[in-house]
Amino acid sequence: MASERYNPKEAEARWQSTWAERHIYETRNDDPRPKYYVLEMFPYPSGRIHMGHVRNYAMGDVVARYMRARGHNVLHPMGWDAFGLPAENAAIQNSINPREWTYQNIAAMRDQLKLMGLSIDWTREFATCDVDYYAQQQKLFLDLQKAGLAYRRKSRVNWDPVDNTVLANEQVIDGRGWRSGALVEQRELTQWFFRITAFNDDLLAALDGLDRWPEKVRIMQRNWIGRSEGMRVRFAINDRPPEGFDHIEVFTTRHDTLFGASFLAVSPDHPLATALAADRPDLADFIAECHRAGTSEEALETAEKHGFDTGLTVAHPIDKNLKLPVYVANFVLMGYGTGAIFGCPAHDQRDFDFATKYHLPIKPVVAPLEVIDTGAEFAAWIEQFSTGDEAYVDDGRLINSDFLDGMDVPAAKEAMAARLEAMTLNGHAQGVREVNYRLRDWGISRQRYWGCPIPVIHCPTCDIVPVPDADLPVELPHDVTFGRPGNPLDHHPTWKHVTCPKCGGAATRETDTMDTFVDSSWYFARFTAPWAKTPTEPDAANAWLPVDQYIGGIEHAILHLLYSRFFTRAMKATGHLDLDEPFAGLFTQGMVVHETYRLGTGQNGKWLSPAEIRLEEHDGKRSATLLSTGEPVEIGPIEKMSKSRRNTVDPSDIMDSYGADTARWFMLSDSPPDRDVIWTEEGVAGAFRFVQRVWRLVAETAPHLPAADSQAPAGQSDAADALRKAAHKALAAVGDSIGLLRFNVAVARMYELVNAIGAAASTPPGKDPLLDNALREALELLTRMMAPMMPHLAEECWATLGHENLVADSPWPEFDGSILVEDVIVLPVQVNGKKRGELTISSDASQGDVERAVMALDFVVRALGGNDPKKIVVVPKRIVNVVV
RNA sequence: GCGGACGUGGCGGAAUUGGUAGACGCAAGGGACUUAAAAUCCCUCGGAGGCAACUCCAUGUGGGUUCGAUUCCCACCGUCCGCACCA
Numbered sequence: 001m002a003s004e005r006y007n008p009k010e011a012e013a014r015w016q017s018t019w020a021e022r023h024i025y026e027t028r029n030d031d032p033r034p035k036y037y038v039l040e041m042f043p044y045p046s047g048r049i050h051m052g053h054v055r056n057y058a059m060g061d062v063v064a065r066y067m068r069a070r071g072h073n074v075l076h077p078m079g080w081d082a083f084g085l086p087a088e089n090a091a092i093q094n095s096i097n098p099r100e101w102t103y104q105n106i107a108a109m110r111d112q113l114k115l116m117g118l119s120i121d122w123t124r125e126f127a128t129c130d131v132d133y134y135a136q137q138q139k140l141f142l143d144l145q146k147a148g149l150a151y152r153r154k155s156r157v158n159w160d161p162v163d164n165t166v167l168a169n170e171q172v173i174d175g176r177g178w179r180s181g182a183l184v185e186q187r188e189l190t191q192w193f194f195r196i197t198a199f200n201d202d203l204l205a206a207l208d209g210l211d212r213w214p215e216k217v218r219i220m221q222r223n224w225i226g227r228s229e230g231m232r233v234r235f236a237i238n239d240r241p242p243e244g245f246d247h248i249e250v251f252t253t254r255h256d257t258l259f260g261a262s263f264l265a266v267s268p269d270h271p272l273a274t275a276l277a278a279d280r281p282d283l284a285d286f287i288a289e290c291h292r293a294g295t296s297e298e299a300l301e302t303a304e305k306h307g308f309d310t311g312l313t314v315a316h317p318i319d320k321n322l323k324l325p326v327y328v329a330n331f332v333l334m335g336y337g338t339g340a341i342f343g344c345p346a347h348d349q350r351d352f353d354f355a356t357k358y359h360l361p362i363k364p365v366v367a368p369l370e371v372i373d374t375g376a377e378f379a380a381w382i383e384q385f386s387t388g389d390e391a392y393v394d395d396g397r398l399i400n401s402d403f404l405d406g407m408d409v410p411a412a413k414e415a416m417a418a419r420l421e422a423m424t425l426n427g428h429a430q431g432v433r434e435v436n437y438r439l440r441d442w443g444i445s446r447q448r449y450w451g452c453p454i455p456v457i458h459c460p461t462c463d464i465v466p467v468p469d470a471d472l473p474v475e476l477p478h479d480v481t482f483g484r485p486g487n488p489l490d491h492h493p494t495w496k497h498v499t500c501p502k503c504g505g506a507a508t509r510e511t512d513t514m515d516t517f518v519d520s521s522w523y524f525a526r527f528t529a530p531w532a533k534t535p536t537e538p539d540a541a542n543a544w545l546p547v548d549q550y551i552g553g554i555e556h557a558i559l560h561l562l563y564s565r566f567f568t569r570a571m572k573a574t575g576h577l578d579l580d581e582p583f584a585g586l587f588t589q590g591m592v593v594h595e596t597y598r599l600g601t602g603q604n605g606k607w608l609s610p611a612e613i614r615l616e617e618h619d620g621k622r623s624a625t626l627l628s629t630g631e632p633v634e635i636g637p638i639e640k641m642s643k644s645r646r647n648t649v650d651p652s653d654i655m656d657s658y659g660a661d662t663a664r665w666f667m668l669s670d671s672p673p674d675r676d677v678i679w680t681e682e683g684v685a686g687a688f689r690f691v692q693r694v695w696r697l698v699a700e701t702a703p704h705l706p707a708a709d710s711q712a713p714a715g716q717s718d719a720a721d722a723l724r725k726a727a728h729k730a731l732a733a734v735g736d737s738i739g740l741l742r743f744n745v746a747v748a749r750m751y752e753l754v755n756a757i758g759a760a761a762s763t764p765p766g767k768d769p770l771l772d773n774a775l776r777e778a779l780e781l782l783t784r785m786m787a788p789m790m791p792h793l794a795e796e797c798w799a800t801l802g803h804e805n806l807v808a809d810s811p812w813p814e815f816d817g818s819i820l821v822e823d824v825i826v827l828p829v830q831v832n833g834k835k836r837g838e839l840t841i842s843s844d845a846s847q848g849d850v851e852r853a854v855m856a857l858d859f860v861v862r863a864l865g866g867n868d869p870k871k872i873v874v875v876p877k878r879i880v881n882v883v884v
Numbered sequence: 885g886c887g888g889a890c891g892u893g894g895c896g897g898a899a900u901u902g903g904u905a906g907a908c909g910c911a912a913g914g915g916a917c918u919u920a921a922a923a924u925c926c927c928u929c930g931g932a933g934g935c936a937a938c939u940c941c942a943u944g945u946g947g948g949u950u951c952g953a954u955u956c957c958c959a960c961c962g963u964c965c966g967c968a969c970c971a
Contacts, residue, residue, distance in 0.1 A: 223967060748897090
């Protein structure tokens with residue numbers, strides 16, 4: 001008799017309210033079980049969840065439910081990264097308050113997330129725009145300021161002319177703003193910075209200990225921090241230096257090539273350039289020209305190296321008779337090292353290009369081993385510098401270099417460092433060893449409204465005054481207008497006008513707000529005690545942290561993940577918690593991608609959503625037509641789901657027609673979780689088929705099964721043994737796979753088990769009581785192992801199998817390894833490394849037994865043709881290879 | 885330019901980390917049930933040869949190590965990603 005189809009909509013709602021009523025996902029801080037903190041990167045409340053969220057939160061939920069079943073006290077919270085520009089843009093476009101817009105979006109998205117049936121402790125939910133949250137962030141800011149980790153300085157900053165705000169270095173991608181895509185300009189502004197560079201070495205060194213992070217992310221962070229060891233070298237200026245400049249300092253990692261120096265170059269922003277430009281209009285023009293060129297990728301790609309000969313010369317530190325010209329050059333960055341370099345054209349490509357252009361000497365000082373002492377070859381090698389266009393940057397031995405001659409590069413570096421340290425110039429060592437980093441301090445000031453106000457006051461007499469504790473939080477005013485460009489906080493009639501807490505005089509508030517990446521740099525700590533009247537309860541934070549498994553997109557490899565690592569250290573330094581690394585395990589999941597469809601070809605093609613088209617297949621060729629008119633539609637490449645490509649699928653639609661379990665299951669099957677998953681209608685349909693199939697199997701079989709607590713009858717049944725083995729093998733494999741986050745493999749193992757159960761269930765009930773018993777066991781194991789992935793269906797099956805309690809509350813089943821012990825095994829038998837047959841033999845057979853048995857197999861006899869084998873390789877319980 | 889990852893059927897992918905290549909799913913083809921459709925069930929499904937048991941080829945290409953290589957080593961080709969005038 002066919003049972004009714006499983007109705008996910010009805011069942012999912014029912015189980016979700018059961019879970020909520022019993023508060024089973026609420027986590028206590030005083031629970032004695034071992035802790036496990038699983039966290040997915042919290043969403044920005046854009047208004048609707050998208051498939052990327054579904055994938056992210058489905059994965060996290062599997063881990064959370066699995067670890068809960070394994071006996072852990074699991075913390076699995078959810079919140080909202082709720083400050084940021086989209087709210088202000090919406091405010092400008094739809095004349096709605098950013099606060100209202102944000103909280104409406106949160107409410108809508110929370111409803112959607114709840115439909116997914118996630119095992120989240122909603123009592124710990126917060127949004128970063130909640131006053132309770134950003135009030136604590138303001139306290140953190142002031143603590144950091146006291147500790148010297150937050151400071152203000154004037155600097156050249158990245159200005160996004162579209163978003164009208166400053167951006168951190170990490171937020172400039174290829175010279176463009178990470179959100180707006182606008183070409184970033186350089187401006188001089190006074191800004192607040194977090195001293196992330198105070199932890200340079202530690203942030204770098206600690207990467208080695210993050211062995212549960214993807215190697216890729218660690219490499220990206222290593223490169224971003226960019227440590228290089230070298231020397232700071234002083235060059236005395238000859239002739240008549242301008243007031244206040246008697247020397248120029250350069251940073252170099254190639255001090256071994258100092259004898260190959262042929263010029264010095266300083267950045268257009270170098271103080272010396274500025275000083276010289278004061279009475280040299282041609283130099284001032286040159287500098288202005290450099291600033292116009294910009295720093296975008298395109299600009300740099302095509303930018304030629306330009307230099308301006310200042311007419312000054314410096315003395316070579318060793319060979320004082322050698323005078324090197326000083327240029328101002330567009331390719332020298334003020335922000336790295338000292339803003340000045342020495343040019344060694346023979347061994348640096350950039351310097352080579354520059355020297356060629358300005359006809360400066362190119363003197364090789366490092367030669368490859370294979371040409372040294374070769375006469376003709378050496379002469380040819382030297383010759384290439386005058387005719388070729390390439391510098392020699394590889395290893396070798398020093399030549400033309402006085403006391404360094406004959407040394408290899410590391411030895412020459414060491415010798416030169418020692419020599420320069422011993423020499424003095426105007427009372428200073430001529431050179432000192434120095435380590436430089438690419439990483440800059442993190443500029444956090446944003447000239448925007450919808451962010452956490454920086455809690456300081458500017459007083460004409462007392463300068464910068466922190467807002468006193470009693471006056472915190474500095475709340476955002478509600479009555480703001482977005483009519484004109486610029487920062488609404490700045491335009492507000494009253495908000496910024498205050499009296500100075502120190503002197504009582506008239507003063508103004510800081511109107512800049514914090515970069516929203518500050519908000520997300522410590523939210524994981526706040527979840528451990530979101531009710532606290534301090535930023536954290538240190539005991540709770542120290543007990544829960546680090547996050548055991550963090551899951552999110554690779555796009556945060558540097559930004560959010562580096563900032564959070566810094567912030568954790570800063571919070572340790574200010575006593576809010578006591579650890580260095582916030583995320584012990586990190587997993588970066590792939591994107592959700594989908595085919596694209598266009599009406600018409602080329603640039604004019606109009607993007608169509610999957611709902612607007614019909615797909616067909618004839619003779620293996622797929623084609624698409626527009627549903628409304630039947631016009632042919634071009635099937636485009638598979639790309640990340642995006643609004644602009646219109647290739648999105650709304651999770652709510654999917655959950656409405658198939659249910660959350662189907663959506664979750666499909667997201668977890670097929671593709672490995674760190675790779676992109678292709679969303680297809682067929683794939684979802686397949687997942688839905690599986691849901692129905694499991695349900696049918698349970699619903700049709702359950703009424704005929706022995707009672708849940710019945711004892712296994714006596715006797716022996718091969719079918720029952722086989723089914724039990726299949727079930728317990730699957731149990732072990734599924735547990736292992738989930739532990740390794742290999743969800744697609746876990747899914748495949750469950751498909752196999754369902755196939756095995758389906759085959760066994762075709763035996764009429766009662767015919768083999770042992771098999772009936774094994775069927776119950778297999779179905780229960782299946783139900784419990786699929787519960788992390790399809791929690792609603794699992795509850796429904798669990799209840800149907802006669803259980804009163806919840807699967808969500810049940811422990812992970814015990815694996816019975818004893819039934820997998822075989823007394824007879826099947827060994828694959830190879831001849832010359834290729835499988836030719838099998839050998840069935842007792843599992844305790846000796847190597848000699850196996851060899852004798854193999855020699856009797858007819859395909860082995862045939863292959864040998866009467867000869868003795870050269871060798872027989874027996875890998876116990878694995879394989880046999882006969883070498884002929 | 886520097887750094888990294890990947891390359892297995894029509895497709896997504898699996899292969900106990902050196903041991904039966906292609907599990908599982910999707911698509912496709914054939915069949916059963918049905919008045920019909922949906923749903924469901926059964927069979928086939930890397931290539932070539934053979935009535936057949938079977939044989940040969942095959943994990944981007946070429947070499948190497950090994951009894952045995954998708955897995956390890958070398959070179960090359962291709963795709964994707966990150967960084968990039970960092971001295």
